[in-house]
Amino acid sequence: xxxxDINALNKKANELRKSIIETVYEAQSGHPGGSxxxxxxxxVLYFNQMNIDPKKPNDxxxxxxxxxxxxxxxxLYSVLALKGYFDKKDLQRFRKLDSYLQGHPDMKKxxxxxxxxxxxxxxxxxxxxxxxxxxxxxxxxxxYCLLGDGEIEEGQIWEACMAAYKNKLDNLCxxxxxxxxxxxxxxxxxxxxxxxxxxxxxxxFHVIKVxxxxxxxxxxxxxxxxxxxxxPTAIIASTIKGKGVSFMENEAGWHGxxxxxxxxxxxxxxxxxAQYMG
Amino acid sequence: xxIDKKIATRQSYGEALALLGEKNSNIVVLDxxxxxxxxxxxxxxxxxxxxxNVGIAEQNMMGIAAGLSTFEKIPYASTFAVFAAGRSxxxxxxxxxxPKLNVKICATHAGITVGEDGATxxxxxxxxxxxxxxxxxxxxxxxxxxxRWAVEEISKIEGPVYLRLCRLATPxxxxxxxxxxxxKGIQIGNGTDATIIATGxxxxxxxxxxxxxxEKGIQVRVVDIHTIKPIDEELLVxxxxxTKQIITVEDHNVIGGLGSAxxxxxxxxYPSKVKRLGIQDEFGRSGKAEELxxxxxxxxxxxxxxxxx
Numbered sequence: 001x002x003x004x005d006i007n008a009l010n011k012k013a014n015e016l017r018k019s020i021i022e023t024v025y026e027a028q029s030g031h032p033g034g035s036x037x038x039x040x041x042x043x044v045l046y047f048n049q050m051n052i053d054p055k056k057p058n059d060x061x062x063x064x065x066x067x068x069x070x071x072x073x074x075x076l077y078s079v080l081a082l083k084g085y086f087d088k089k090d091l092q093r094f095r096k097l098d099s100y101l102q103g104h105p106d107m108k109k110x111x112x113x114x115x116x117x118x119x120x121x122x123x124x125x126x127x128x129x130x131x132x133x134x135x136x137x138x139x140x141x142x143x144y145c146l147l148g149d150g151e152i153e154e155g156q157i158w159e160a161c162m163a164a165y166k167n168k169l170d171n172l173c174x175x176x177x178x179x180x181x182x183x184x185x186x187x188x189x190x191x192x193x194x195x196x197x198x199x200x201x202x203x204x205f206h207v208i209k210v211x212x213x214x215x216x217x218x219x220x221x222x223x224x225x226x227x228x229x230x231x232p233t234a235i236i237a238s239t240i241k242g243k244g245v246s247f248m249e250n251e252a253g254w255h256g257x258x259x260x261x262x263x264x265x266x267x268x269x270x271x272x273x274a275q276y277m278g
Numbered sequence: 279x280x281i282d283k284k285i286a287t288r289q290s291y292g293e294a295l296a297l298l299g300e301k302n303s304n305i306v307v308l309d310x311x312x313x314x315x316x317x318x319x320x321x322x323x324x325x326x327x328x329x330x331n332v333g334i335a336e337q338n339m340m341g342i343a344a345g346l347s348t349f350e351k352i353p354y355a356s357t358f359a360v361f362a363a364g365r366s367x368x369x370x371x372x373x374x375x376x377p378k379l380n381v382k383i384c385a386t387h388a389g390i391t392v393g394e395d396g397a398t399x400x401x402x403x404x405x406x407x408x409x410x411x412x413x414x415x416x417x418x419x420x421x422x423x424x425x426r427w428a429v430e431e432i433s434k435i436e437g438p439v440y441l442r443l444c445r446l447a448t449p450x451x452x453x454x455x456x457x458x459x460x461x462k463g464i465q466i467g468n469g470t471d472a473t474i475i476a477t478g479x480x481x482x483x484x485x486x487x488x489x490x491x492x493e494k495g496i497q498v499r500v501v502d503i504h505t506i507k508p509i510d511e512e513l514l515v516x517x518x519x520x521t522k523q524i525i526t527v528e529d530h531n532v533i534g535g536l537g538s539a540x541x542x543x544x545x546x547x548y549p550s551k552v553k554r555l556g557i558q559d560e561f562g563r564s565g566k567a568e569e570l571x572x573x574x575x576x577x578x579x580x581x582x583x584x585x586x587x
Contacts, residue, residue, distance in 0.1 A: 116377035129345020159338035
């Protein structure tokens with residue numbers, strides 16, 4: 001089931017983007033901007049990197065993924081549906097009363113969701129716990145945790161980074177979706193956060209900088225992370241919020257807003273005619 | 279009750295935890311730089327590979343415990359009650375209680391009986407905060423024997439549990455043959471003049487009050503509510519029916535704690551007047567634990583006065 005062809009992975013990422021737009025449009029609620037920015041990262045993880053089997057979502061030996069930026073559930077649910085964890089039709093019930101697809105990921109309701117998230121800053125601690133447990137059990141699992149760049153303003157993230165370094169969690173790979181925007185505007189302007197690379201380095205991480213929309217570079221980064229021993233890895237992925245839909249790109253306003261019918265049709269048309277990188 | 283033999287429940291916890299570690303290899307213990315005070319250091323010494331010290335980072339500790347539990351570990355996360363239920367409330371809520379993960383939050387130094395450290399360290403809202411969380415179970419053992427039982431018992435309960443423990447050494451109430459059952463209160467005595475409902479450190483004070491009142495010809499019963507959630511509704515209703523007055527006493531704010539929990543049951547099942555002894559919605563202060571129990575009127579003397587009024 002592992003896809004190695006770069007073009008095929010790009011196509012898959014495009015399919016994921018369309019699914020995100022459809023899901024948020026149907027719900028008329030949800031977070032398209034950050035979901036689109038992490039689409040290529042999720043595609044590489046779920047279709048190329050992670051040791052997982054949708055038929056055995058609770059297999060103890062599987063790799064784990066924690067979507068710490070839980071509001072990007074449209075991306076996670078869509079990639080799980082594309083991977084075959086559940087019927088893609090269920091995405092149409094996202095955020096609706098009778099659905100198991102809650103606004104933010106619920107591990108007890110959704111097959112394939114490894115951790116309940118939503119309150120920012122908490123997922124990395126859970127991922128650290130998983131990585132420690134995997135080492136205790138000699139289970140050989142890798143644990144991936146996707147953070148938003150706005151999210152790392154939460155102090156708990158740095159508490160978790162300390163623990164990851166202290167416990168030599170080389171089976172932990174953090175991916176930072178570095179799209180430079182948060183709800184109220186540019187990261188630097190809202191919080192003053194800068195030099196993210198230096199911060200992770202100072203906390204003892206092996207840091208890899210990569211274009212978060214370049215499938216082939218992402219694969220290389222994940223492979224390098226696997227070879228890294230004794231310290232955790234942080235992949236800082238430069239991304240574009242709203243990537244793939246021109247009018248959503250780099251617009252903080254599309255953080256948590258659903259498209260109307262006209263916008264939806266335009267977005268789908270753009271994605272249908274997209275030219276892929278790589 | 280053995281007045282002369284006094285042990286703090288945090289001490290019983292530490293010792294019981296080290297024994298439990300032998301029986302169950304899935305037990306993992308976490309602490310946030312307080313292992314000498316919470317007594318998890320005893321476990322740490324015995325099982326260094328199953329002990330995780332996260333440093334002064336309680337929120338992170340709760341998250342790590344959540345992650346460990348997804349690998350079928352049974353994490354016991356320990357720190358002072360004010361840092362567990364207070365500082366890490368959102369982590370407990372979203373990363374533990376909502377997904378119903380099998381994490382045991384064992385909080386020591388609860389209540390004003392922390393003593394000299396004062397209000398910043400005297401957690402008087404934790405029962406309230408923890409019992410309001412869906413999926414969370416709440417226990418507050420009253421002595422050494424009961425604590426040793428509770429430490430093992432909660433490992434058999436699937437899902438999150440908050441175990442409230444104290445710093446103050448209190449009398450050993452129960453002998454080793456005493457049987458306990460999760461969710462079932464213990465009635466001590468059959469007096470019908472009043473029921474004194476207590477939890478944790480106030481149980482031994484209630485028993486002392488019971489003895490003083492007996493000499494005065496007033497027959498009361500004491501109910502030890504070691505499991506605050508789910509609470510023993512049947513026993514509470516039975517006592518309300520059989521006795522003339524109901525008094526609750528707790529080392530906790532009267533808002534949201536044991537007294538509130540008792541009132542919630544009785545207002546539905548057997549409306550009764552309930553007098554609530556506890557911290558009367560104010561922050562604590564520095565002093566010796568015994569002095570503070572007297573000051574806040576949660577000691578035997580205050581209970582006696584309340585019954586007599």
